[in-house]
Amino acid sequence: MNNTLALRDRIRDKALSLGFDAVGFAEARLGPEARIRLADFLASGAHGEMDWLAARQEQRSDPRTLWPEARSVIALGLSYAPDEDPRAIQERPDRGGISVYARNRDYHDVVRGMLKHLAQFMVKAAGGADVKVFVDTAPVMEKPLAERAGLGWQGKHTNLVSRRHGSWLFLGEIYTTLELPPSARSAGGCGSCTACLAACPTDAFPAPYRLDARRCISYLTIEHAGPIPHEFRAAIGNRIYGCDDCLAACPWNRFAGVAREAKLQARDDLRAPPLAELAALDEAGFRARFAGSPIKRIGRDRFVRNVLIAIGNAQTPALSGAALALLRDPDPVVAEAAAWAVGKLRPA
Known part of the structure; x- marks a missing residue:
C-alpha cells in the first residue's frame, strides 16, 4: 500500500x-x-x-x-x-x-x-x-x-x-491497469440552491439533476442540425454558440480563479464579435477565422444559422442588410433563418 x-x-x-x-x-x-x-x-x-x-x-x-x-x-x-x-x-x-x-x-x-x-x-x-x-x-x-x-x-x-x-x-x-488508492470524496453540495435552474432561458431542467437537452441552448446551437424550433428562438437572444447561464449562476464560482492556461483564455475577437461581420462569413472565411477552435466542428452553415437568429432577436434595423444578403443562401436552413430574421426586423 x-x-x-x-x-x-x-x-x-x-x-x-x-x-x-x-x-x-x-x-x-x-x-x-x-x-x-x-x-x-x-x-x-x-x-x-x-x-x-x-x-x-x-x-x-x-x-x-x-x-x-x-x-x-x-x-x-x-x-x-x-x-x-x-x-x-x-x-x-x-x-x-x-x-x-x-x-x-x-x-x-x-x-x-x-x-x-x-x-x-x-x-x-x-x-x-x-x-x-x-x-x-x-x-x-x-x-x-x-x-x-x-x-x-x-x-x-x-x-x-x-x-x-x-x-x-x-x-x-x-x-x-494500476491499482491506485482512491481519493476521498469531495465535501460540499448544492443544498437548497436552485440558481442554475432558475437561470436557464428555455427551462431545460424538468427537475434538479435532470436536463432535457432538446430545450438546451447549447444543444440547439451546436448539436441540432436543422432549423431551430420557433418556440426557442426568442429565448436564445444573441447566443450564437452555446450558453453559460446555468454555469455562470452557480454561487461556488466565487472561489474560482481565472484560467491559467493561455490557450483557454478568450481571444479578443471572440469576446463580443459583431453579428453583421459573422453573418458575412463564407466557407473559406469561416474556416480561417475558427481554425483550431471547437466552433469549426459545426460548420459555416449551422453557425450562420445561429447568427441570423441572434440578428432577428437584436431588433436593430441596421442589421437587416446582413439578413437580406442571406435570403438566397444555398443552404435552406440558413435561408429560412434569414427570412425569419428579416421578418423580425422589418415586419410586414
Whole structure:
C-alpha cells in the first residue's frame, strides 16, 4: 500500500506540474446511480439527436466494459474560468455571445496533449503499466467518474461543481491497469440552491439533476442540425454558440480563479464579435477565422444559422442588410433563418 500511495502522490504532483488544476483517483467502476441516471435520460429521449450517447450505452455505463483490464481511473480537471461574467454580452444585442469554453483553442487538443504527457510519465514511473487517455471523445461518463475521484459533485445543472473551481472545469481521464488508492470524496453540495435552474432561458431542467437537452441552448446551437424550433428562438437572444447561464449562476464560482492556461483564455475577437461581420462569413472565411477552435466542428452553415437568429432577436434595423444578403443562401436552413430574421426586423 505504501508503494502505491507513493506512486499516486508522484502522479498527482506530475499532473499539477503539467498545469492541471484538479487531480483525483477512483476505482475503475461506477455505482448503480450513474447507470440508472444515464438509462433514464436515454429512455426519455432527452438526448435529442445525440445518438452517439445511446450507441455505446453499456460501455459508457461501466469502465471495465470499455476496457476490462482497467483497475483505476485518474480524473483530471483543467480550469477555464472566465475573467468576466459571460452573461454581460446579453446587454449588447448587436454582438454575438460565444460560450466561454469556445473562445480560444479546442480544449480537446489542449487537454489531450497534457494527458499524453502524464500517461508517458505513469508508464515510466510504474515500469510499464498500461494506460488509455480520454477527453470527451469516447464512451466515458466523465462527470460521475470525476465525482468518485473527489474532484467535486454533479450539481443540479448536471455539470460538475468544484469547491475551488466552481462550474468551470474541463475533464479528462486516464484509465490504467494500476491499482491506485482512491481519493476521498469531495465535501460540499448544492443544498437548497436552485440558481442554475432558475437561470436557464428555455427551462431545460424538468427537475434538479435532470436536463432535457432538446430545450438546451447549447444543444440547439451546436448539436441540432436543422432549423431551430420557433418556440426557442426568442429565448436564445444573441447566443450564437452555446450558453453559460446555468454555469455562470452557480454561487461556488466565487472561489474560482481565472484560467491559467493561455490557450483557454478568450481571444479578443471572440469576446463580443459583431453579428453583421459573422453573418458575412463564407466557407473559406469561416474556416480561417475558427481554425483550431471547437466552433469549426459545426460548420459555416449551422453557425450562420445561429447568427441570423441572434440578428432577428437584436431588433436593430441596421442589421437587416446582413439578413437580406442571406435570403438566397444555398443552404435552406440558413435561408429560412434569414427570412425569419428579416421578418423580425422589418415586419410586414
